[in-house]
Amino acid sequence: MRDTEQSIIDAAILIFNEDLSAPLEKVADQAQVTRRTLHRYFKDRKELMDKCQKEIRRACEIAITNAYYASESPLERLEGMFYAGLDCGSKNTFLHKLHTLHDHKHQAANEQCSEYDHTFELWKGNLQVLLAKGVIHQTMTVDWIHNFFQSVVVVFINSQQKGSIDRPAARQLAWFSFSKGIGI
Amino acid sequence: MRDTEQSIIDAAILIFNEDLSAPLEKVADQAQVTRRTLHRYFKDRKELMDKCQKEIRRACEIAITNAYYASESPLERLEGMFYAGLDCGSKNTFLHKLHTLHDHKHQAANEQCSEYDHTFELWKGNLQVLLAKGVIHQTMTVDWIHNFFQSVVVVFINSQQKGSIDRPAARQLAWFSFSKGIGI
DNA sequence: GTATTGTGTCTCAAATGTGTGACATATTGC
DNA sequence: GCAATATGTCACACATTTGAGACACAATAC
Secondary structure, rough: OHHHHHHHHHHHHHHHHOOOOHHHHHHHHHHHOHHHHHHHOOOOOHHHHHHHHHHHHHHHHHHHHHHOOOOOOOOHHHHHHHHHHHHOHHHHHHHHOOOOOOOOOOOOHHHHHHHHHHHHHHHHHHHHHHHHHHHOOOOOHHHHHHHHHHHHHHHHHHHHHHHOOOOHHHHHHHHHHHHOOOOO | OOOOOHHHHHHHHHHHHHHHOOOOHHHHHHHHOOOHHHHHOOOOHHHHHHHHHHHHHHHHHHHHHHHHHOOOOOOOOOOOHHHHHHHOOHHHHHHHHHHHOOOOOOOOOOOHHHHHHHHHHHHHHHHHHHHHHOOOOOOHHHHHHHHHHHHHHHHHHHHHHOOOOHHHHHHHHHHHHHHHHHOO
């Protein structure tokens, strides 16, 4: 009986990712609970949002960290972390989206922002290593690559939602597009 | 005095692209206009939305068509049309987003959908030619490439919003990531 | 079984968003 | 300057969303 909270968070991530101001009823529907129940777990919209961000960061950070330590070669690391990011799916892209809104002022002072930065520290660090080594095309910047990565995740998610390509094939395609797209 | 309507549409595209259910007040603010004025030009939210879609399709279709007829070589066409898409910016990605929402059922019967399909007919047709010729990597599908294209546009827009890379450089980067990413 | 806990239903008040009328003010074309 | 037009301000009714209380019912633990 007790993963209601989690299922609401998952639903919220799915819904908010597409429609930031969607009514909470939509989230409740997606989670197959009443709005009343949703409010029992989350005081208000803001609290739900915050819990979503926490959950996202938790999941992404674990996935990325595991992938990082699974290998010592920067290039293998890149691939592993890339797949980890894919597997985080909309969690990944939603977090990124929140921090790229046109009126969002990204600042290290803000706790949410600094935690966001921390989540992708290993990933960006590894990118820098590869850039320095010349493995990645020299015109690339870490920011560009990071945005590009997030975008490829979106493409992957879309392909899975439509169901036109099966998961392993889509993963391969995604890695192809990403790795070639940054000049590897 | 008379591009208020246009500026409201532009603002709406920007805002709705990030937040589909954003209150109209946000749109008005972005357009530097009162909500009252917004309502003088647009009966209600739906009418504004429809006008946005019309404007988007108009702009994208002109850009894509011009680019198509600017060359006879499929590969040159691809590059020209790619840049045209970049220049349409968020117009492009917003339209695409509306037709990839998880609860959106894409159907040719729907007028909006068929107009959407029409907008990218030349673009997708040209992709097919390149696929058939073997210029594009054979594991790619037209759908994947199209989604991938839209994603790269998002990356481009983000880079411009942050202002970290100047426009020509970003265009070049975008083309690099896109063309290599589909195996050219 | 009974007690406990989680959820649904119904209800309601407050807050927020929407659309419009009336009128004042600003801007434009002549 | 004057007339016409566009926009802003204020006020309002109405709709939707939000958050919570009261209580019933179902599931679970013991």
